[in-house]
Amino acid sequence: MADFDPEKFEDKYANYFPELQRAYKNAFETMNDEFDSTLIHGIDQQILNESEPFYEDGDFTVELPENPSERLTAVEIDDDELESVLERYLDEIEGELHRVFGVES
Secondary structure, eight states: OOOOOHHHHTTHHHHSHHHHHHHHHHHHHHHHHHSOHHHHHHHHHHTGGGOEEEEETTEEEEEOOSOHHHHOOSSOOOHHHHHHHHHHHHHHHHHHHHHHHTOOO
């Protein structure tokens, strides 16, 4: 993989699509090992499919679509529990983005 270029990340899907896929896949596998697979699949397919990763000031962040709890229809889960799992999942994705791109967090 070429060195990470923050400017190229602005067009991330053209420049870094395989790396983004790898980071999300690694995070998915970790979460799937730790939580109910139906829940993680639902989050992956109904919430994270519309998420957007960003890189700014040396840090990766992932922005979720509006109203994530309303998007999740595959499983019934308390809003507080979903928020907790989503927070953990986002931490995992952001950590994987740092790892995959070789950017210190």
